[in-house]
Amino acid sequence: MDTTQKLLNLIDADHDTAVGRLVDWLRIPSVSANPAHAADCVRAAEWVRDQLVGLGFEASLRQTPKHPVVVAHHPGPGNGAPHLLYYGHYDVQPADPLELWTSPPFEPVLVDGPHGKRLVARGAVDDKGQTLMWIEALRAWRQVAGGPPCAITAVIEGEEEIGSPNLAAFLADNKAELAADVAVISDTGMWDVETPALSTRLRGMCYVQLDLQAANRDLHSGMYGGSALNPLNLITRILGELHDAQGRIQLPGFYEGVAETSAEQRAAWQKLGFSEHDFLGGIGLSVPVGERDRGPLERLWARPTADINGIWGGYQGPGSKTVIPAEAHAKVSFRLVPGQDHAAVFEAFKAFVRARLPADAKATFQVFSSSPGIEVPGESRFIRAAQAALAEEYGRPAAMIGCGGSIPVVSDLKSILGLDTVLMGFGLEDDQVHSPNEKFDMRCFHGGTRSHARLLAKLAGG
Incomplete structure (x- = not known):
């Protein structure tokens, strides 16, 4: 029996135990956005550090201004095989609204789904479950061969869900230590439960908060209505002008640098057989939005967007309170594509708002995260190894896809x-990422673990 088959047999036999380890990690509420969970973030980091130490890695927690980064190293066999840098994140999104969960978000439960068992918990697929897949593959390699067949560096951070504000500085400060040949990340998805995928493009992000202020206090709407400026009326009017009737975004210069999708790329995406009707139907919608002259996958993968993520101000309690609020607030995100300058988009948004402000209104702006859209090479020895590993595991070629999200x-x-990065993810579109009842199909967790074990075998063999 060859080494790869021994690895796969071991992963199959150890599946239930691996799921148990994932459950233990998911029980830690490592919500990076909430200061009340700072200690939980440390616990989650310690948990994964200890897993890697148990696999023969030299691993430690490295402090940042907020949450620690786990860094681990294994020298491998020293035979000239490539050096891989695996990345993951142990932090998770807030679980709100809690009342919409069918079970407590940090008490993982296995339930039946259309593809077998699925694990429901915050962080199940984003990204604890997907990170643990490659750790479990490394576990199998240790048991079968004494260790991984390549040199391995692991970087597992705790701030991805808040925009990784300290990661760039950490990478720069530790550049020599983190040198490798290629990065491997599992934080994306499959094309469907039967078809693996490699993502070759990601949208970037510019996430902004807008705060408007008018009067120096809240006002009685009967005494002042019709005379005093209402900042809630103003903010909704301004943000309502972000898109024109054709779905194009109206910020000045917003589309500068956005490349046209090639006919060859559109044809390749057309062959994937994507049904926007089914895609929207699964979330209770039927009418697509966005740029009307673009195809669905082009809008999702290759075109920028603008969305209001939250808006608030004034009275929000039970019953009524006739008030004109002094302030209004909104959070707005722009998903960006390669070629766009995220700093320029922020400046364009400020100019767009200020051009629409009356004399008595004051606007202030905050940027919470920003990153460029990227395109990763779709052809390299590392991509070829991933394609071969996935084809062997799933019996069909991997779809080469885009991803509308940001990493x-x-x-x-x-x-x-x-x-460069190999983006080899195993999530599904119905995983409810960032939503109540986030889940990870155990079929995908298992197939992902096996695929990572195969990938290491392919890379070790040149």
């Missing part, structure tokens, strides 16, 4: 460490 570390790994 800021991919651009940082390229710009700071000079590393």
Whole structure:
């Protein structure tokens, strides 16, 4: 029996125990955005550090201004095989609104789904479950061969869900230590439960908070209505002008640098057989939005967006209170594509708002995260190894897809460490990432673990 088959047999036999380890990690409420969970973030980091130490790694927690980064190293066999840098994150999104969960978000439960068992918990797929896949593959390699067949560095951070504000500086400060040949990340998805995928493009992000202030106090709407400026009326009017009737975004210069999608790329995406009707139907919608002259996958993967993520101000309690609020607030995100300057987009948004402000209104702006859109090489020896590993595991070629989300570390790994990234993810579109009842199909967890073990075998063999 060859080494790969021994690895796969071991992963199969150890599956239930691996799920148990994932459950233990998911019980730690490592919500990076909430200061009340700072100690939980440390516990989650310690948990994964200890797992890697148990696999023969030299691993430690490295402090940042907020949450620690786990860094681990294994020298491998020293036979000239490539050096891989695996990245993951142990932090999770807040679980709100809690009342919409069918079970407590940090008490993981296995439930039946259309593809077998699925694990429901915050962080199940984003990203504890997907990170643990490659750790479990490394566990199998240790038991079968005494250790991984390549040199391995692991970087597992705790601030991805808040935009990785300290990661770029950490990478720059530790550039020599983190040198490798390629990065491997599992934080993306499959095309469907039967079809693996490699992501070759990611949208970037500019996430902004807008705060408007008018009067120096809240006002009685009967005494002042019709005379005093209402900042809630103003903010909704301004943000309502972000898009024109054709779905194009109206910030000045917003589309500068956005490349047209090639006919060849559109044809390749067309062959994937994507049904926007089914895609929207699964979330209770039927009518697509966005730029009307663009195809669905082009809008999702290759075109920028603008969305209001939250808006608030004035009275929000039970019953009524006739008030004109002094302030209004909104959070707005722009998903960006390669070629756009995220700093320029922020400046354009400020100019867009200020051009619409009356004399008595004051606007202030905050940026919470920003990163460029990126395109990773779709052809390299590392991509070929991943394609071969996935084809062997799933019996069909991997779809080469885009991803509408943002993974800021991919651009940082390229710009700071000079590393391209293999984006080999195993999530599904119905995983409810960032939503109540987030889940990870155990079929995907298992297939992902096996695929990572195969990838190491392919890379070790040249």
